[in-house]
Amino acid sequence: MNKIEHIGIAVKNLNNAIDCYEKILNSTCYKTEEVESESVKTAFFSVGENKIELLEATNENSAIAKFISKKGEGMHHIAFAVDDILMEMNRLKNEGFVLLNENPKQGADNKLVCFVHPKDTNGVLIELCQEIK
Ligand code: ZN
Numbered sequence: 001m002n003k004i005e006h007i008g009i010a011v012k013n014l015n016n017a018i019d020c021y022e023k024i025l026n027s028t029c030y031k032t033e034e035v036e037s038e039s040v041k042t043a044f045f046s047v048g049e050n051k052i053e054l055l056e057a058t059n060e061n062s063a064i065a066k067f068i069s070k071k072g073e074g075m076h077h078i079a080f081a082v083d084d085i086l087m088e089m090n091r092l093k094n095e096g097f098v099l100l101n102e103n104p105k106q107g108a109d110n111k112l113v114c115f116v117h118p119k120d121t122n123g124v125l126i127e128l129c130q131e132i133k
Helices: 014-025 063-070 085-092
Strands: 003-010 033-037 040-047 050-057 074-081 105-109 111-116 126-131
Touching: 003 063, 003 126, 014 040, 014 050, 050 063, 063 074, 085 111, 085 126
Parallel strands: 003 050, 074 126
Antiparallel strands: 003 074, 033 040, 040 050, 105 111, 111 126
16 A cells, blocks of 8 residues: 555535535635436545545435445544555455455546445545546
8 A cells, every 4th residue: 555545534414514624625626526326526625745535425325425424524534555456456355354346436636536344444434546548
């Protein structure tokens, strides 16, 4: 794993959260993107070499909607940048971790992503992400 690529934060209202994080970070959101397959709208901020990803559900079946109804708004996942997502997925599977998707998925911000089940990771949802070249 190369670095923390981004931290994902589940929010109820993306526009309000963008206003809030623009103030906190004193920078502008550089990208918003809807990921239809995940039923989320996302907004990205750069913080040095890392990013903050805000996520709002677009329907109640979205994982983000379920997370917020259970736990409320807040930190949702940590994403680690990897060079070879298939290799890292295999490595973690062999270590006994449960992956939430069998194959890499197209994620936001031009990434291939895979999530690791939080039951094995001390309650933290971990995302692997590889830049699509
Ligand atoms: Zn993410």
